[in-house]
Amino acid sequence: PLSPSKRTTNTDYPWILNHDHSKQKEIADWLTMEIKDFVAYISPNRQEIEIRNRTISRIRAAVKELWPDADLHVFGSYATDLYLPGSDIDCVVNSASGDKENRNSLYSLASFLKQRKLASQVEVIAKARVPIIKFVEPHSQIHIDVSFERTNGLEAAKLIREWLQETPGLRELVLIVKQFLHSRRLNNVHTGGLGGFSIICLVYSFLHLHPRLVTGEIDPRDNLGVLLIDLFELYGKNFGYDDVGITVQDGHPAYIPKREWRDLQPGRNPFTLAIQDPGDPTNNISRGSFNLRDIKKSFAGAFDLLTDRCFELDMATFKDRVGRSILGNVIKYRGKPRDFNDE
Amino acid sequence: SQCPQKWKRVFCTLCNSKKHSRDRCPSIWRVYLLKDEANDKALPMHRLYCYNCGRKGHFGDDCMERRSSRVPNEDGSAFSGDNLSGDLKRQYFK
Ligand SMILES: [Zn+2]
Ligand SMILES: [Zn+2]
Numbered sequence: 068p069l070s071p072s073k074r075t076t077n078t079d080y081p082w083i084l085n086h087d088h089s090k091q092k093e094i095a096d097w098l099t100m101e102i103k104d105f106v107a108y109i110s111p112n113r114q115e116i117e118i119r120n121r122t123i124s125r126i127r128a129a130v131k132e133l134w135p136d137a138d139l140h141v142f143g144s145y146a147t148d149l150y151l152p153g154s155d156i157d158c159v160v161n162s163a164s165g166d167k168e169n170r171n172s173l174y175s176l177a178s179f180l181k182q183r184k185l186a187s188q189v190e191v192i193a194k195a196r197v198p199i200i201k202f203v204e205p206h207s208q209i210h211i212d213v214s215f216e217r218t219n220g221l222e223a224a225k226l227i228r229e230w231l232q233e234t235p236g237l238r239e240l241v242l243i244v245k246q247f248l249h250s251r252r253l254n255n256v257h258t259g260g261l262g263g264f265s266i267i268c269l270v271y272s273f274l275h276l277h278p279r280l281v282t283g284e285i286d287p288r289d290n291l292g293v294l295l296i297d298l299f300e301l302y303g304k305n306f307g308y309d310d311v312g313i314t315v316q317d318g319h320p321a322y323i324p325k326r327e328w329r330d331l332q333p334g335r336n337p338f339t340l341a342i343q344d345p346g347d348p349t350n351n352i353s354r355g356s357f358n359l360r361d362i363k364k365s366f367a368g369a370f371d372l373l374t375d376r377c378f379e380l381d382m383a384t385f386k387d388r389v390g391r392s393i394l395g396n397v398i399k400y401r402g403k404p405r406d407f408n409d410e
Numbered sequence: 411s412q413c414p415q416k417w418k419r420v421f422c423t424l425c426n427s428k429k430h431s432r433d434r435c436p437s438i439w440r441v442y443l444l445k446d447e448a449n450d451k452a453l454p455m456h457r458l459y460c461y462n463c464g465r466k467g468h469f470g471d472d473c474m475e476r477r478s479s480r481v482p483n484e485d486g487s488a489f490s491g492d493n494l495s496g497d498l499k500r501q502y503f504k
Contacts, residue, residue: 095441278469278493279442281457289443296439297488301461305471305487307478311464324464367481377439 080395081404082108089388094377098292101394106239108407109152109246109400119145122207123156126185130160133179137162139213142220144263147227149241151249152402155201155210159217168215173200176213186211222346223264230271233318236287236294240270243295246398251365259358261340268342268352272313272320273298292393296373303366308359312341316348369397429485436485444495453494453501461489469493 082104091097111119127139143157144150160167160176167176170193177200180186186202199214214220231237244266248254256262261269277297279285287294312323312331323343325331330349331341340359344350356362376396380388421428424435461470462478471483471490486492491502 093441094439096443098439276457276459276489278458278489278491282453282494282498283451284444284495284498285442286445293440293442300487301489304481305461305479305483305489307462307464307470310478311461321466322459322461322464327464374434374436374439378434381438382433 078404079399079401080392081400082407083390083392083395087389089380089391090385094381094393095290095293095296097380098295098373098377098393099290100292101392102239102243102291102295105246105394105398105400106242108405109242111152112406118207119156119209122204122209122211123158126158126180126204126211129180129183129185130176133176134160134162134167136164137167140221142224146221146224147231147267149227149238149245149263149267151242151246152405155212157220158211158213159220160213160215161218162216165216168198168217170198172215173198176200177202219346226345227264227267229318230267234271234274234287236274236291237267237271239288239291240274240295240298241267243394243398244270244298246400247369248362248365250399250401253358253362253365256355259356261353261356261362265340265342265353265356268313268315268320269302270298272315272322273301275320276322296370296377299366299370299373303363303368303370308340308363309337312343312351314343314348315345316343372396427485440488440493451498453498455502 083101086100086104088097088100091100123139123141130137130139137160139158139160140146141156141158144154145156166172173191173193177186177189177191180202181189185204187205189200189202191200192198197214197217199212201210201212203210245254245263248261248266252258253260254262254266274280274287274294277294279290280287310325312325312328314321314323314328325337325341328341328343331351332354338359340353340356340362341351342353344352373393373396376393380391380393383391419428420431422430422435423432425437427435430436455467458467458469459465460468460473462473463475469489469491471487471492477483491499494502
């Protein structure tokens with residue numbers, strides 16, 4: 068149990084300050100409210116959105132000035148409103164001539180932006196599979212990645228925005244799972260973690276295949292707490308990763324026996340996450356997440372921690388519940404304190 | 411499972427289960443707030459999928475195949491016909 072002082076001066080879960088739900092009769096409702104508070108807490112406020120939009124417009128204008136046949140678009144988590152505070156903005160430059168993905172172009176854009184004081188700490192990564200330039204925009208201090216002549220990121224963002232429209236609860240649960248994996252350093256694809264698109268597909272298919280949701284018995288927004296625990300239970304304990312893949316073709320999330328997915332490259336290790344790319348059925352979008360063992364273990368641990376806390380608080384008196392957090396048992400938010408976005 | 415007191419059976423006075431005690435009953439947290447409208451819907455069997463074998467028509471907890479995950483599932487999960495209400499449950503187990 069926490070000491071009394073730790074209850075009131077917590078900085079690890081700032082979303083509960085002035086938002087106490089300890090008097091809720093059902094533990095699951097308390098957790099639902101905490102999830103909504105967490106999402107409101109980390110969501111950008113109007114000023115942050117304005118700064119971000121102004122930053123992108125300036126860079127976009129500069130790209131068009133340098134290359135009149137080109138345009139700059141935002142994709143990734145900023146294009147879908149699924150970013151955590153401090154995430155990089157992913158952009159892509161596409162042109163009518165389609166010739167901007169080369170060493171010379173990368174360097175000329177980098178120096179043009181530097182000269183216009185739109186970029187500092189510039190890095191040109193020309194040799195990667197996806198060549199990019201990385202920089203920090205000096206006014207806003209926002210980190211920006213620019214890739215070239217690619218449309219798949221834009222198509223994925225468009226699809227995800229459709230999913231968010233038709234799937235209440237998707238945004239909230241994705242943000243929680245992202246923050247959870249981020250604080251355990253399991254969200255980086257380069258180190259075998261789960262990428263943003265894979266996380267979205269896991270939550271999206273969960274929300275369409277859950278018994279209470281496939282039958283239309285509940286509104287997910289009223290049940291985020293129990294659904295979060297059910298989600299950690301599914302992917303931490305029960306999902307048959309060795310035998311089952313996930314497909315999200317044509318807006319119909321479903322499972323598929325891996326043996327029947329003909330283009331899936333059978334590796335030496337059957338314990339892998341397999342999610343069919345909605346834009347290319349031969350592609351497994353989570354093939355880079357080789358650290359599935361730790362990802363699964365962390366989900367199982369989250370299930371145990373959340374249910375332990377529920378059992379503990381269920382037995383506690385209302386006096387002992389005040390100022391406590393359920394979500395804080397699995398998610399910490401460290402960083403600059405933020406203003407609540409109560410809009 | 412190495413416990414010498416194993417003969418001491420657990421029993422849950424909340425849900426009559428012999429798999430957990432009253433203070434660790436999943437019904438403490440597995441509580442859903444149902445929609446207001448009356449539930450007289452048909453169960454969409456063609457849209458149920460199994461997390462264990464990947465096939466259609468049943469939930470993972472109710473799969474007849476050998477278990478794929480190495481983590482045991484002794485007490486049931488959300489993905490079970492038991493986690494449906496009233497008439498939907500009857501349709502599922504028919
Ligand atoms: Zn029980
Ligand atoms: Zn099955």
